[in-house]
Amino acid sequence: MEEIRFKPIGVVHSQFATPADAPRQPRLSGDAAGMVEVFPEYIDGLKDLDGFSHIILLCYLHLVDGYSLDVTPAWDGQRRGLFSTRTPRRPNPIGLSIVRLTRIEGGTVHVTGIDMVDGTPLLDIKPYVPPFDDEDRPKYGWLEGRMRVRSEKCFKDDTAGAGGT
Amino acid sequence: MEEIRFKPIGVVHSQFATPADAPRQPRLSGDAAGMVEVFPEYIDGLKDLDGFSHIILLCYLHLVDGYSLDVTPAWDGQRRGLFSTRTPRRPNPIGLSIVRLTRIEGGTVHVTGIDMVDGTPLLDIKPYVPPFDDEDRPKYGWLEGRMRVRSEKCFKDDTAGAGGT
Numbered sequence: 189m190e191e192i193r194f195k196p197i198g199v200v201h202s203q204f205a206t207p208a209d210a211p212r213q214p215r216l217s218g219d220a221a222g223m224v225e226v227f228p229e230y231i232d233g234l235k236d237l238d239g240f241s242h243i244i245l246l247c248y249l250h251l252v253d254g255y256s257l258d259v260t261p262a263w264d265g266q267r268r269g270l271f272s273t274r275t276p277r278r279p280n281p282i283g284l285s286i287v288r289l290t291r292i293e294g295g296t297v298h299v300t301g302i303d304m305v306d307g308t309p310l311l312d313i314k315p316y317v318p319p320f321d322d323e324d325r326p327k328y329g330w331l332e333g334r335m336r337v338r339s340e341k342c343f344k345d346d347t348a349g350a351g352g353t
Numbered sequence: 354m355e356e357i358r359f360k361p362i363g364v365v366h367s368q369f370a371t372p373a374d375a376p377r378q379p380r381l382s383g384d385a386a387g388m389v390e391v392f393p394e395y396i397d398g399l400k401d402l403d404g405f406s407h408i409i410l411l412c413y414l415h416l417v418d419g420y421s422l423d424v425t426p427a428w429d430g431q432r433r434g435l436f437s438t439r440t441p442r443r444p445n446p447i448g449l450s451i452v453r454l455t456r457i458e459g460g461t462v463h464v465t466g467i468d469m470v471d472g473t474p475l476l477d478i479k480p481y482v483p484p485f486d487d488e489d490r491p492k493y494g495w496l497e498g499r500m501r502v503r504s505e506k507c508f509k510d511d512t513a514g515a516g517g518t
Contacts, residue, residue: 192413192474194357194445226436230444233422235434241492243436246411246447248357257398269400271391271408271478274485279395280359280476282411282447286486309357311445313436320439321451321486327406 196309198226198295200247204305207251207276211303221290222302224310231295234313238292242316243299248309249281268330283308286316361474363391363460365412369470372416372441376468386455387467389475396460399478403457407481408464413474414446433495448473451481 202222204210211220224245226234237243255277257270276283287299297313367387369375376385389410391399402408420442422435441448452464462478 192359192361192476194359194447196357197444230422230436233435234437235423236437236495237434239492239495240437244449246445246449257395258400269402270398271395272399272401272405272480274479274482278477279362280411282359282477284409284411284449284479311357312443312447314439314449315437317439327404330401330404 194248194311196227196248196311197230197313198224198310200224200245200302200304200306200308200310202302202304202306202308204303207305210305219300220302221298221300222287222304224297224299224313226295226297226310226313228295234292234295234297237297237313237315238289240289240315242286243289243297244312244314244316244321245283245285245287245299245302245304245310246312246314247283247285247304248311249276249278249283250307250309251305252276252278252281255279255281264330266330272330282311286321359413359476361392361413361476362395362478363389363475365389365410365467365469365471365473365475367467367469367471367473369468372470375470384465385467386463386465387452387469389462389464389478391460391462391475391478393460399457399460399462402462402478402480403454405454405480407451408454408462409477409479409481409486410448410450410452410464410467410469410475411477411479412448412450412469413476414441414443414448415472415474416470417441417443417446420444420446429495431495437495447476451486 258267259270259273259275260267261273285303287301290298290300423432424435424438424440425432426438450468452466455463
């Protein structure tokens with residue numbers, strides 16, 4: 189299979205200037221507000237999106253340089269296989285962020301709970317649909333018990349942010 | 354921004370030979386079993402993944418040709434903005450499938466509940482982590498009330514499958 193080629197459909201504007209500033213997950217960003225700027229040729233595709241409270245953003249994590257198959261997430265300091273983690277350093281660095289949609293003005297999608305660095309290229313927006321995207325009683329391996337639960341399912345990290353996804 | 358280039362890290366093997374055979378969502382595929390073949394150079398990254406009951410597969414929907422910003426999903430036959438739907442026909446056709454992991458043998462990840470066509474290139478595997486990926490009380494716009502709920506959150510379509518994502 190040849191290379192797969194994508195083009196950004198927009199760009200994320202956030203308060204996080206560098207990966208070190210960014211939270212490791214959207215849930216760790218609190219109410220960090222941001223704007224997703226959708227390029228003019230795609231704006232008509234935003235129709236009806238404002239009925240959804242949450243949307244899925246797929247982004248190209250453009251600052252990522254390389255990866256290791258063996259990573260040590262800050263959650264527990266153990267070495268883990270790359271694909272059992274949400275590290276941004278992946279063979280294909282695609283970030284998956286579920287964020288809260290606040291409003292849409294033209295090509296500007298206002299959201300809260302973002303974890304992306306300012307300037308991150310946007311690949312896709314999908315509506316978040318619980319019947320598709322929620323699983324009953326899942327097990328989540330080595331991550332179970334690693335997170336402290338706060339109110340409203342806001343999960344806090346005990347260690348420094350890593351800009352992960 | 355230039356083109357973004359990705360390389361497949363594996364390939365999906367499924368019973369669905371064409372998009373017309375494939376269910377519109379993993380939840381509509383019942384227990385359709387499949388195998389995700391991860392290429393040899395990435396196998397070490399699968400360590401620890403077997404502790405997760407569900408995984409997120411990001412795939413390149415290689416058979417998609419073009420898109421329209423104005424789509425008419427089979428759910429209700431109304432015209433909707435592309436980004437408020439999960440149609441596979443998107444500017445960057447990346448499929449997001451949450452599937453159940455049954456077992457891993459070397460580079461072969463056995464899963465159920467897949468919706469991908471046989472031969473679909475794999476871009477990424479992420480662990481499904483409810484504290485990151487589940488949202489409380491979300492609203493889901495025009496899709497609310499369009500699906501009949503079956504047991505175990507299995508949602509059935511009333512109309513012909515469209516190979517959607």
